Amino acid sequence: MRALTFVPGSKGTLDVLEVPDPRPGQGELLVEGLALGICGTDRELVAADYGWPPPGEERMVIGHESLGRVLEAPDGSAFSPGDLVVGVVRRPDPVPCGACGRGEFDMCRNGGYTERGIKELDGFGSERWTVEAAYAVKVDRSLESVGVLVEPASVVAKAWEQIERIGARSWFEPRTLLVTGAGPIGLLAALLGRQRGLEVHVLDRAGPGLKSSLVEAMGGTYHSGSSLREFADAKPDIIIECTGAGPLVIDSMTTTAAVGIVCLCGLSPGGRSHRVDAGVINRDIVLENDVIFGTVNGNLRHFRDAAAALAKAELAWLERLITRRVPLTRGLEAFEPAEHDVKTVIELTA
Ligand SMILES: [Zn+2]
Numbered sequence: 001m002r003a004l005t006f007v008p009g010s011k012g013t014l015d016v017l018e019v020p021d022p023r024p025g026q027g028e029l030l031v032e033g034l035a036l037g038i039c040g041t042d043r044e045l046v047a048a049d050y051g052w053p054p055p056g057e058e059r060m061v062i063g064h065e066s067l068g069r070v071l072e073a074p075d076g077s078a079f080s081p082g083d084l085v086v087g088v089v090r091r092p093d094p095v096p097c098g099a100c101g102r103g104e105f106d107m108c109r110n111g112g113y114t115e116r117g118i119k120e121l122d123g124f125g126s127e128r129w130t131v132e133a134a135y136a137v138k139v140d141r142s143l144e145s146v147g148v149l150v151e152p153a154s155v156v157a158k159a160w161e162q163i164e165r166i167g168a169r170s171w172f173e174p175r176t177l178l179v180t181g182a183g184p185i186g187l188l189a190a191l192l193g194r195q196r197g198l199e200v201h202v203l204d205r206a207g208p209g210l211k212s213s214l215v216e217a218m219g220g221t222y223h224s225g226s227s228l229r230e231f232a233d234a235k236p237d238i239i240i241e242c243t244g245a246g247p248l249v250i251d252s253m254t255t256t257a258a259v260g261i262v263c264l265c266g267l268s269p270g271g272r273s274h275r276v277d278a279g280v281i282n283r284d285i286v287l288e289n290d291v292i293f294g295t296v297n298g299n300l301r302h303f304r305d306a307a308a309a310l311a312k313a314e315l316a317w318l319e320r321l322i323t324r325r326v327p328l329t330r331g332l333e334a335f336e337p338a339e340h341d342v343k344t345v346i347e348l349t350a
Pocket of ligand 1: 101111
């Protein structure tokens with residue numbers, strides 16, 4: 001079968017190659033790959049910024065945003081042939097740490113976890129793949145065209161769970177949400193905010209176009225810009241920062257209403273410094289009981305929450321997030337930047 005593979009740590013090695021068919025082990029599903037989402041992490045892996053191959057291997061199958069159809073399921077599992085499934089990305093560290101030992105491997109303490117398509121485990125970028133039934137999540141059949149969004153949605157499902165847990169420290173009835181960055185993560189974070197009844201604002205550098213149209217279609221307000229200045233008066237209760245842009249990260253800390261929550265989802269590049277008044281930031285956070293927290297990855301329950309959130313959303317809206325679909329044979333094209341792209345997906349079936 002064909003698979004999209006690369007040599008972790010080596011640039012220019014991404015290629016569609018023939019690899020041996022996977023054989024499901026005990027308790028594993030055999031899955032026909034349908035779609036693979038490509039995100040910034042995949043582009044960083046291909047650029048050799050990081051990435052670790054399976055022990056003893058040189059190449060690794062790339063891809064962690066999966067969607068497939070079950071071909072074979074072990075007896076007694078909750079899955080049957082024909083079911084749509086998404087594979088969870090992370091596996092607990094072998095020790096395991098206290099979090100991993102409780103299924104919260106997204107909060108691993110020792111960094112010894114592994115990840116499909118990123119760290120020591122083959123990813124889902126192949127015509128067929130296997131996954132432990134215990135790390136597969138069933139997706140409603142109506143979501144076949146967009147089920148590949150479950151993994152990015154799991155990241156924001158976790159973000160929202162954490163926001164609500166933090167909010168529960170005192171009376172918590174947030175009204176307004178600001179999301180910075182209208183990429184797939186930002187738009188899905190906004191969608192989950194709308195599903196919670198919040199007044200949603202999304203800020204992005206892009207002018208009027210698909211992103212603004214998607215935000216307006218969900219009943220949100222789109223702001224084209226790259227600064228939080230316009231939110232200085234009507235401060236949002238919650239900010240979900242998805243750009244990683246230094247000035248936005250810094251300014252978000254002082255732009256929430258009292259008892260505000262800032263959820264940092266974006267990753268900043270290092271090596272850029274910004275002059276800030278630490279005293280102003282400190283006073284704002286302390287005197288307003290604010291919380292600023294970071295979040296990454298998701299565990300099994302976040303994948304299930306994500307699948308449920310997508311099933312509640314409007315299908316046509318989700319379909320518009322997927323702006324580019326390329327066949328596996330031309331899989332390398334998915335890594336080339338495209339204008340006005342939101343989410344690029346590789347189709348794994350011919
Ligand atoms: Zn751990």
